[in-house]
Amino acid sequence: MKDFLIRLVWRIFSGILMVLAVASLTFFLVRMMPGDPVNAQYNQLIMQGMTPVQAENQVKVMYGFIPKEPVGQQFVNYILNLLHFDFGQSISYEGVSVSHIIVSAAPWTLVLVFTGLIASFLIGVLAGVIAAIKRSSPFGTSLTVSGSLLHGIPQFVMGLLLAYLFTTLWPLLPFGAPYDSSIDPGFNWPFISSLFSHAVLPVFTYALSSYGGWLLTMKSSVITVLGDDFILASEIRGLKASTRVGYIAHNAILPLFTLFTLSIGFMFGGSVFIENIFDYPGLGNLLLKSIDTRDYPLMSGAFLLITIAVILSNIITDFLYSIVDPRIRR
Template sequence: MKNILIRLAKRIVAGIVMVLVVASFTFFLVRMMPGNPVSAKYNELIMRGMTPVQAMDAVRVMYGFIPHQPLWQQYLHYIGQILHLNLGRSISYEGVPVLHIILNAAPWTIILVTTGLIASFIVGVLAGVIAAVKRSSPVGSAITLSGSIMHGIPQFVMGLFLAYVFTTIWALLPFGAPYNAALTPGFNGPFIMSLIRHAILPVATYALSSYGGWLLTMKSSVISVLGDDFILASEVRGIKASTRLRYIAHNAILPLFTIFALSIGFMFGGSLFIEDIFDYPGLGNLLLHAIDSRDYPLMSGAFLLITVAVIVANIVADFLYSVVDPRIRR
């Protein structure tokens, strides 16, 4: 137990260092952008008639640092602000704190991706087991083929295809926007129904395009476990089929476990294409908007969030892996 805590502590320290490295990188990236957004904004404000002092104050509030200080001082200031969870203010949403914008967008992405991820993981893994066990029969081949096709179709093609089929050919589901704007947001039946109906297509797009990956990975993992000596041994010992299936599934799912945990981390990058196609106000759309409008504080805030999420997911995956696999435990 003590060893585990020490390991965890080491991991967390390493994670914090990594976050700071990435934060520094994005800081210098913003500073080195051609056109220098900071002084451009400063000049723009002066042109609008502000005094230099006013302009400098405005820019400091907006970017979280003072443009006429030496670079290293600006950097220290920036890092200090990050440690206080202050990510500066957005340029395009004039003056709104970046953290506020990100926290507003995050739930949309989290709900969308988590639902799609879990659905595709469950279906993909089960299908992968069947595809592996029945790999020499037509059923198995058909399942594998379905996985390869789904895996091969790009997310935006899948999204447009579903949108075309279910909103144009059969107008079963609404298109665009996260809910019907005519309804009052809140905890009421019609609004929640509208939320769900609007979420079906984006979630389905995400689930369908990640299903193939889970299926193919699980299939190859199961096939390699099926070749293990202990599976033959359990057959020769007359172990029940259900117990053997449990042995196989448990051993085969381990490699997928890590991928799953990392996918949860990467989901904070948003699913750009899906959110764009279905006009979903999640992190992906936010990032697109930030890039479109050169909103550098928002961009570096979003990048920082992705970094933190991936690193945390990594630590969690590593830690949980040692729980599910006794061979990793020390």
Template sequence: MTFTFALYQAMPGGPAEAMRAMILAESGQVGGSVNLDLLNQMVEHYANVNPDKPLHVQYYNYLHSLLIQGDMGTSIYQGEPVLDLILQSVPWTMFIGVYALALGYTVSLFLGAVMAYKERSLFDSVASIGVIFLNSVPYYIFAIILVYVLGIEYSVFPINGRYGTFVDPGFTLEYMSSVVRHATLPVVSMGILATGGALTMRGNAIRVLGDDYVRVAELRGLRRSRVAMQYVGRNSVLPLYTQFMIGIAGVLSSTVVVEEIFAYNGMGKLLYDAVLLHDYPVLMGTLLVFTTITLLAIYIADLTYGYIDPRISTGDSNE
């Protein structure tokens, strides 16, 4: 919250001055007689910051409004509370973000495991080059390619919106299938971000394959599938857990561009439009939510990793 407030105050020309200019432009009073008290009240209404107050007082009022009242201000262009706009957009962004992560990491796990078992083979070499290529090309390039090929050229999937124009929202098969079809291309585009985990999975699996307990399991005559799943796969995937949680930050940041490309009305597009329109209250609110979700995911990963991998522990019962 302190960081967003500092960024807000550090904007060129000052946010209050910029908002004054926008309010005057919207009201058509540029260059005319202006009631400064009324203008400052409007700025305070939109941004929760009174430009007449000292900086430390503005900061206190900002935190008080945010923490006690849950007030993030009002959108200058949409005229709605910022919190309401965010609550309307967050579920859609989390929907495509979670599925993109799940898709990308599922492919990474299976591909990385096969690459490890076929180490130094032709498949391993080709797959490694392919994964490196996917992670070298910006994800939005793939988004544009998918729009052209699957959306425009062959019309397999829709290229804009969250669901069909003539579909009524509700728990119906028509609505849910429309939501899935509209989310397919954004999910695939962002899922490419997570394919880099295949190389990490490959390295982990190769390391585990050389451990003594894997050799003992093979000498005991256990089925190869059981060794692969319970011994190699389970222990190889553990280091990817933290990477998966941190990957939420990458997926959230990618929604800013992907949602604009697909005209998908989520948090990313809300932030993108706020930047273009200089809608400072929305910009501050979305930045705060993005940061909170990212830090919360990393914190959860830090707290739960010891339960997922009991080998990671510190101290003993006496400490």
């Protein structure tokens, strides 16, 4: 128990250091941007009629520091604001805090990406096991070929292709926006059904573009496990085929467990191309728009969220892996 607590404290401490390192890098990158966006914003506010003091205060609200202060003091103020979860105010969404914008966009991404991630993982892992065990059969070969083809298609191509097929060629599903704008949002069947119908194509696009990677990785892992001694021993002992498949799948899925948990952390970055194609108001679309509008506070907040999510998922993976595979605790 003592070793576990020491390891947990060390992992949390190293995670905090990594977040602070990324935050520091973000601060200096903004300062080094061509044209100095902080001073450019300050000068723009002066031109709009603000006094220097008012412009300084407004820039401090947006970026977390005053451009006229020494760089060291600016950095300290920026870090102190981050420790209070104050990411500043957005430039493109005037008067709205970055935290509020990110919290509003996060549910759309979580529903879209998490649903697609779970679906692609479950189907891809199952197909990978079958493709490995039946690799000499036409069915196993067709599964491998389908995984290779789908894995090689970029997400934006997949999204455009599905949008053309199911909204233009065969107009079966709605396209654009997360729900029908003519329906009043609320806990009612028309709104809920509209949410589901609009989510089908984005979720299916994400699942289909991720499926091939899970299939090929699982197949490779299963083939490696098939050469282990315990598989030969289970065959000699005369265990049922279903039992052997269970042993194979349990051991082969361990490498994918790490990839899956890290993917949960990366999903906070959204799926930029899919959200942009289907006009989904998630974090990926938000990040893209912040880059287009040079909204540096919003951009910094989104990058920090992704960083924190990935680090947390890494820490959780480290401890859950010892539960899934007790061998590493020895």
